[in-house]
Structure formats: structure tokens, C-alpha cells
Amino acid sequence: MSLIEIEGVSVIFxxxxxxxxxxxxxxxxxxxxxxxxxGAGKSTVGKVLSxxxxxxxxxxTVRMNGEVLRSTNTIDAAEQGIxxxxxxxxxxPELSVGENIFIDQLPGRAGVxxxxxxxxxxxxxxxxxxxxxxxxxKVKNLAVSGQQLVEIAKALARDPKVIVFDExxxxxxxxxxxxxxxxxxxxRARGIAxxxxxxxxxxxxxxxxxxxxxxxxxxxxSSPVGETNHDEVxxxxxxxxxxxLYPSRSSALALTDTPALEVRGWTVPNGVAGQRNLVDDVSFxxxxxxxxxxxxxxGAGRTELLRSIFEGRASxxxxxxxxxxxxxxxxxxxxxxQQGLALVTEDRKxxxxxxxxxxxxxxxxxxHRLVSSRAxxxxxxDERTLAQDISDRLKVKVPGxxxxxxxxxxxxxxxxxxxxxxxxxxxVLILDEPTRGIDIGAKSEIYRIMHELSAAGxxxxxxxxxxxxxxxxxxxxxxxxxxxxxxxxxxxEANEERLAHIAMTGATA
Numbered sequence: 001m002s003l004i005e006i007e008g009v010s011v012i013f014x015x016x017x018x019x020x021x022x023x024x025x026x027x028x029x030x031x032x033x034x035x036x037x038x039g040a041g042k043s044t045v046g047k048v049l050s051x052x053x054x055x056x057x058x059x060x061t062v063r064m065n066g067e068v069l070r071s072t073n074t075i076d077a078a079e080q081g082i083x084x085x086x087x088x089x090x091x092x093p094e095l096s097v098g099e100n101i102f103i104d105q106l107p108g109r110a111g112v113x114x115x116x117x118x119x120x121x122x123x124x125x126x127x128x129x130x131x132x133x134x135x136x137x138k139v140k141n142l143a144v145s146g147q148q149l150v151e152i153a154k155a156l157a158r159d160p161k162v163i164v165f166d167e168x169x170x171x172x173x174x175x176x177x178x179x180x181x182x183x184x185x186x187x188r189a190r191g192i193a194x195x196x197x198x199x200x201x202x203x204x205x206x207x208x209x210x211x212x213x214x215x216x217x218x219x220x221x222s223s224p225v226g227e228t229n230h231d232e233v234x235x236x237x238x239x240x241x242x243x244x245l246y247p248s249r250s251s252a253l254a255l256t257d258t259p260a261l262e263v264r265g266w267t268v269p270n271g272v273a274g275q276r277n278l279v280d281d282v283s284f285x286x287x288x289x290x291x292x293x294x295x296x297x298x299g300a301g302r303t304e305l306l307r308s309i310f311e312g313r314a315s316x317x318x319x320x321x322x323x324x325x326x327x328x329x330x331x332x333x334x335x336x337x338q339q340g341l342a343l344v345t346e347d348r349k350x351x352x353x354x355x356x357x358x359x360x361x362x363x364x365x366x367x368h369r370l371v372s373s374r375a376x377x378x379x380x381x382d383e384r385t386l387a388q389d390i391s392d393r394l395k396v397k398v399p400g401x402x403x404x405x406x407x408x409x410x411x412x413x414x415x416x417x418x419x420x421x422x423x424x425x426x427x428v429l430i431l432d433e434p435t436r437g438i439d440i441g442a443k444s445e446i447y448r449i450m451h452e453l454s455a456a457g458x459x460x461x462x463x464x465x466x467x468x469x470x471x472x473x474x475x476x477x478x479x480x481x482x483x484x485x486x487x488x489x490x491x492x493e494a495n496e497e498r499l500a501h502i503a504m505t506g507a508t509a
Contacts, residue, residue, distance in 0.1 A: 001065065001066055002025035002026060002027050003025075003026055003027055003028045003064065003065065003161060003162065003193055004025060004026035004049070004062070004063070004064055004162060004193065005025050005061075005062070005063040005066075006022060006023050006024055006025070006026075006045070006048075006049075006060070006061075006062050007023045007060055007061045007062075007063075008021050008022075008023055008059070008060040008061065009021070009022045009023065009045075009048060009058055009059065009060030009061070009062065010022070010058060010059045010060055010217075011041075011044050011048065011053060011057065011058045011059075011217075017217050018041050018044040018217050019041045019044050019045065019048070019058070019217045019218075020041075020216070020217040020218045021060070021218065021219075022041065022045065022060075022214070022217070022218065022219045023060075023219060024212055024219060024222060026162065026193050026195065027193065028161075028191045028192075028193055029188050029189075029191050029192070029193060030188075030193050030194070030209050030210060031184060031188055031193075031194040031196055031207055031208045031209045031210075032193070032194065032195050032196065032208060032209070032210050032211070032212055033196050033197075033198060033204040033208040033210070033211040033212065033225070034046070034195055034196065034197045034198075034212055034214065035198075035199075035201075035204065035211055035212065035213045035214070035233060035236075035237060036213055036214040036215055036220075036237055037215070037237055037238065037465065037466070037467060037500070040213075040214040040215050040216065040217065040237070041214045041216075041217040041218075042166075042197045042214055043166050043167075043197055044217075045195070045197075045214070046084055046164035046166050046195060046197055047084070048062065049062060049077065049082050049084075049162065049164060049195070050071075050074055050077045050078075050082050050083060050084035050164050051071035051072065051073050051074040051075070051076050051077030051078070051082070052074060052084065054071070054072045054073065055069070055070045055071055055072060056072065064080060064081060064082070064161070064162075069082075075104065078158040078160070079158075081158075081159075081160050081161035081162060082160060082161070082162045082163075082164070083155040083158050083160045083162070083163055083164070084155070084163070084164040084166060085148075085151050085152055085155050085163065085164065085165050085166065085168050086151070086166050087166050087167035087168065087298070089144075089147050089148065089151055090151065091139050091147055091150060091151065091154075092139065093138070093139050093140035094138060094139075094140060095138065095139060096135060096136050096137060096138055096139070097122065097126075097133055097134065097135045097136070097137050097138075097139060097142070097150055097153075098118045098119055098121075098122035098135035098136065099113075099118070100139050100150055100154060101121075101122050101125055101135075101150060101153045101154045101157050102118060102121065102122070102154075102157055103154070105157070106118065107121065118135070119135050119136065121157075122135035122153075123135060125153045125156055125157050126153055128156060128186070129149065129152060129153055129156065129183050129186070130182065130183065130186065131149050131153075131179075131183075133146060133149065133150070143272075144272055144275060145176040145179075148168065148176075148180070149183075152168075152180075152183065156187075160192060161191075161192060161193065162192070162193045162194075162195065163187065163192060163193075163194055163195070164194075164195045164197065165184075165194060165195070165196050165197060165198075166197045167197055167198060167199075167298055167299070168180065168196075168198075169198065169200065169203060177203065181203075181206065181207045184196075184207055185207075196208055199297035199298055199503075199504055200297075200504065201230050201233060201234070201504045201505060202505065204225070204233075205225055205230065208225050209224065209225055210222060210223065210224050210225060211223055211224075211225055211228065211233060213233065213236040213237055215236075215237060220236050220237075221236045230501070230504075230505060231497075231501070234497055234500045234501050234504065235497055237500060238467055238496035238497055238500050246447055246468075246469075246472025246473055247447055247448060247451050258324060258325040259285035259286055259287055259288075259322070259324075259325070260286050260287065260288045260290075260323070260324060260427060260428055260459040261285070261286040261309075261321075261322070261323055261341075261428050261459065261461075262283075262284070262285040262286070262321075262322040262325075263282065263283060263284060263285075263309065263319055263320065263321055263322075264283045264319060264320040264322075265281050265282075265283060265318065265319040265320065266279060266281070266282045266283065266305065266308070266309070266317065266318070266319035266320075266321075267279055267280055267281055267282070267317065267318040267319055268301070268304050268305065268308045268313075268316070268317055268483075269316055269317075269318075271316070276482065276483060277483050278301050278304040278483055279301040279304050279305045279308065279483050280301075280483040280484050281319075281484075282301075282305060282319075282480075282483075282484070282485045283319075283485070284478055284485065284488065286428065286459050286461060287459065288457055288459055289454050289455070289456075289457050289458065289459060290454070290459055290460070290475050290476065291450060291451075291454050291460045291462060291473055291474050291475050292459075292460065292461045292462070292474065292475065292476055292477075292478065293462050293463075293464060293470040293471075293473065293474030293476070293477040293478070294306070294461060294462065294463045294464075294477070294478045294480065295463075295464065295465075295467070295470050295477055295478070295479050295480070295499055295503060296479060296480035296481060296503050297465075297481070297503050297504065299482060300480040300481055300482065300483070300503065301480050301482070301483040301484075302432075302463045302480055303346060303432055303463060304483075305480070306343070306430050306432065306461060306463065307343065307345075307432075309321065309330070309336075309341070309430075310330075310333060310336045310341055310343040310430060311330075311332065311333055311336070312329075312330030312331045312332045312333065312335050312336055323339055323340070323427075323428075324427075337366065337424050337426075340425075340426050340427035340428060341426060341427070341428045341430065342366075342421035342422075342424050342426035342428070342429050342430065343421070343430045343432070344414075344417050344418060344421055344429070344430065344431045344432060344434055345417075345432055346432040346433045346436065346463070348410075348413055348414060348417055352413075352417045353405050353406075353413060353416065353417060354405075355404075355405060355406040356406075357404075357405060358401065358402050358403060358404055358405060359387065359391065359396070359398055359400075359401045359402070359403050359404075359405050359408070359416055360383060360384060360387040360388075360401040360402060362405045362416050362417075362420060363386070363387040363390055363391065363401070363416060363419050363420050363423065364383050364386060364387055364420070364423060365420055366420050366421060366423065366424050367386070367420070367423035367424050370382070370386060370423065371383040371386055384401065386423060387401045388401055390419040390422060390423055391416075391419065393419075394415045394418060394419050394422075394445075394449060395415070395445060396408075396412050396415045396416060396419065397409070397412050398412060411443075411445070411446075414434065414435070414446065415445070415446070415449075418434070418446070418449065422453075426458060427457075427458065427459065428458075428459045428460075428461070429453065429458055429459070429460045429461070430460075430461045430462075430463075431450075431460065431461065431462040431463065432463045433463055433464060433465065434446055434450075434462060434464075435464070435466075435469065436465075443469075447472075447473055450462070450473060462474065467496040467499055467500065468496070470499065471491065471494055471495070471496065471499075474491055475490075475491055476488060476489065476490055476491060477489045477490075477491065477494050477499065479499060479502045479503055480503075481502070481503055481504075481506050482506075484506075486502050486503070486506065486507070486508055487502065487508050
């Protein structure tokens with residue numbers, strides 16, 4: 001009998017089926033790699049096992065030692081022997097290392113912590129990991145790598161049978177990764193099963209015993225690591241053809257001598273001492289009317305690169321920016337908008353829309369200068385006309401522009417965000433995951449709009465985690481890995497396997 005049995009598990013989020021009838025087993029002492037493209041369902045599997053996703057929110061069955069698990073939260077799952085170490089640290093910086101390790105099981109009586117016992121138990125856990133950290137030190141005083149070790153110690157304090165590591169090395173240096181792998185080997189020797197979620201194939205082939213590939217929420221393949229190789233795993237991950245979803249270009253793009261945008265030596269510091277730069281010495285150019293795709297895996301620095309250009313963080317960012325051949329310094333987003341830049345952000349709910357406003361108000365939010373008097377008073381008739389015109393142009397399906405934007409579907413919300421920025425009349429439009437969480441029909445509409453804008457001379461940069469989308473819509477593709485630009489590839493020379501191989505292995509284009 002396997003330690004863990006997953007049978008027919010499906011998870012549906014708004015607009016996307018995150019897992020679709022997934023099933024596999026996990027044995028004691030295995031280190032299983034969960035592989036796949038962004039959005040393949042890897043992290044979702046970990047969340048199901050560890051109780052982040054409640055049993056009431058998925059279909060299917062998870063068993064441990066033959067007993068059905070019915071975890072409603074992470075505490076339930078931990079009590080049954082499954083814990084998760086997230087990519088984002090979940091610690092209390094003002095508390096000590098020991099207090100963080102035993103945060104939900106602090107020893108003591110009548111509300112008073114037994115400090116001596118807490119220290120003793122903390123030392124025992126840290127010794128198991130083979131690390132030398134003072135249990136009384138405040139977590140905020142540790143480096144990120146030390147904090148990551150505290151997260152692992154916190155997981156181990158629950159005496160788990162299974163630990164899920166979700167992109168655990170994304171913020172670690174090579175020596176720190178080596179130290180983590182030594183810990184994983186010690187855990188495996190104690191019979192603890194590890195699910196290792198990662199995009200980094202070199203790590204997978206170093207530390208894992210078996211690889212499981214997911215794709216579009218479905219199980220694809222399972223293989224012992226020793227019976228496969230990097231290229232084969234990549235082919236399992238990206239083995240789909242580009243569909244007819246993407247409109248064809250009517251003619252070859254004729255680039256002008258002067259780029260619409262160019263950056264040279266662009267560097268975005270991490271802000272944490274001793275950590276690698278988020279973006280490191282990146283240079284690229286964008287032609288007029290070009291659609292430039294930007295691809296990379298988690299931690300590649302895609303969003304940090306393009307947001308830093310638009311947000312104008314001149315005090316932190318190093319490098320040169322040229323617009324239409326003229327070197328320019330942007331101080332803030334207002335400067336960027338005035339210079340003809342627009343940014344459709346990745347998270348429409350957090351920083352794309354104002355959900356307390358209606359469609360009309362959201363559409364004109366960034367273009368008040370077009371509908372306001374010199375005194376700053378909004379001319380409501382002009383606002384309605386402008387909002388209605390762009391709503392009709394983008395085919396936003398809405399009863400009226402007075403309709404609350406929060407009531408719209410994801411695809412129509414995305415069109416409203418796009419319309420908001422088009423009203424600023426941009427020369428350079430930056431799109432960060434513009435089709436995430438929307439249906440196929442809405443995606444097709446977004447692609448149509450992008451092609452129309454490109455034909456009108458608007459230059460577009462699009463970040464996407466979907467390889468078919470990157471290949472289907474881009475004229476040229478930049479591939480980033482761990483903050484570095486690995487290369488620029490013409491669409492005619494690119495395919496899914498090549499892009500994935502570069503992004504995961506660091507090969508140059």
C-alpha cells in the first residue's frame with residue numbers, strides 16, 4: 001500500500017479548471033518532482049494535500065495509509081501528517097525562531113510560555129535539520145535563507161509523513177540550495193515523503209527520485225528520474241500544437257531604424273542584502289508596431305522588469321531608457337503615461353480595477369485629462385461618450401456603462417482594463433498575463449485587439465506563461481531566467497520545446 005493515494009481529484013477556480021481528474025501515488029521516502037508549465041496544476045496538488053484547499057472545494061479522493069483524508073484546513077492536514085513549505089514565507093518577523101517553529105503548539109501553562117522547554121524543543125528540531133540557528137534570535141534578523149530554514153523547521157515540528165516544497169529554492173543561492181538538498185536527503189532517510197514543486201530541471205534531476213508531469217491540470221506522465229532526461233521531460237510538458245486561436249499576421253513586420261522603446265543595462269535590485277538582483281543587466285529594444293513576447297518561469301524577473309520601466313523607480317533601478325531614440329528618465333507612472341506608456345497589470349482585482357466603481361468610471365480613470373475642465377471638474381457628458389465609444393470598440397458585453405464592473409465576467413473585466421489604458425493613447429502598451437483566468441472566446445478577442453493596435457503602430461510587450469500564446473501572438477520573444485536575459489528569438493525560429501529548454505536550463509538562444 002502506498003503512503004498517499006490520489007484518485008480522480010479535480011479543482012475548479014473561476015474561469016479555469018486547475019486540476020482535472022488527477023491521480024497518482026506517493027510512497028514512503030520518495031522525493032517526487034511535480035513538473036509542468038505555469039498553470040499546469042503543480043501547486044494546486046500541493047494545496048489539496050496540505051489542506052490549503054479544503055476537502056469541500058475539490059472532487060475526488062486523497063488517502064493516507066488507506067484512510068480517506070478530509071482536511072478542511074492546514075491544521076487538519078498537519079495533524080494527519082502532511083505539511084507544506086510555501087514559496088512565500090509565512091513567518092512572524094518580530095517573534096523568535098523558536099516561537100515561529102512552534103507557533104501553533106507553544107509549550108506552557110495558563111497562557112505562559114515555558115521558555116526553557118521551547119528552546120529545548122527548538123534545538124532538537126534544528127539539530128535534525130543540521131543547521132546552527134539560535135532559537136532565541138528574532139526571525140527578522142535572519143537572512144532569507146535562514147528564514148526558509150525556519151519554515152522547514154516549523155513543518156518538521158509537526159512530525160510529518162509528507163512535506164510539500166512549493167518552489168522552495170526561488171530565493172536561495174546555489175550554496176543555500178545545496179544545504180536544502182542535504183536536509184531533504186536527511187528527511188528522506190527518515191522515511192518522510194517529499195513532493196518537490198519546481199520549474200528547475202537541474203534541481204529535479206539532482207534531488208528527486210521520480211518525476212510526475214502535469215499539463216493543463218491533467219496528469220501526463222510519471223517516470224523514475226533515472227529513466228528519463230531533461231529533453232524528454234520538456235517534451236512531456238509542452239507537447240501541444242499552437243491552435244487556430246491566434247490570428248495570423250497579414251504581412252511580415254517592417255521594423256524602423258529607431259525603436260519605440262529601448263533599455264540598456266537595466267538592473268532592478270532585490271532590496272535584500274546578499275540576494276541576487278531581480279533583474280540583472282538586461283538590454284532589449286521594441287520596434288514600432290511590434291508585438292514582443294516575454295517568457296520565463298517563476299522568479300525569472302519578467303514582471304519586475306516591465307513594472308520597473310513603467311513605475312519609474314529611478315532611485316532603485318540602474319540602466320538607461322530610450323523612447324523613440326531619446327534617453328528618458330521616468331520618475332513615476334504619471335511620467336510614463338505622459339510619455340506614451342501604459343501597463344495592464346497581472347492582477348486585475350488588486351491593481352487593475354476599482355471594484356466599487358462602475359464601468360464608465362473605470363474606463364476613464366487614467367484619462368481624466370480628456371474629460372475634465374482646466375479646473376479639474378469632470379465633464380460627465382464627455383466621460384459618458386468616451387467610455388461608450390471604447391466599450392463599443394472593444395465589444396465589452398455589459399448592460400450599460402453604469403453597470404458595476406465587479407459584476408462582469410473575467411474576460412469583460414480584462415477588456416475594461418485594456419480600454420482604460422487605450423484611452424490614454426499609448427505608443428507602448430505593456431501587457432502582463434493579459435488572458436489569465438478568462439475563457440477562450442475572450443482570449444480570442446484580446447488577441448484581435450492586440451493585432452489591430454499593432455497594425456495601427458502601437459508597440460506591445462506581452463508577458464505570458466502560456467507557451468502557445470507566446471508563440472501564437474508574438475513577432476519576437478525574449479526569454480528570461482533568474483533575472484537574466486537568455487536571448488531574443490524570432491517567432492519563425494521558436495517552438496515550445498526550445499523556449500522551455502532555455503527558460504529551465506539557462507541555455508542561450
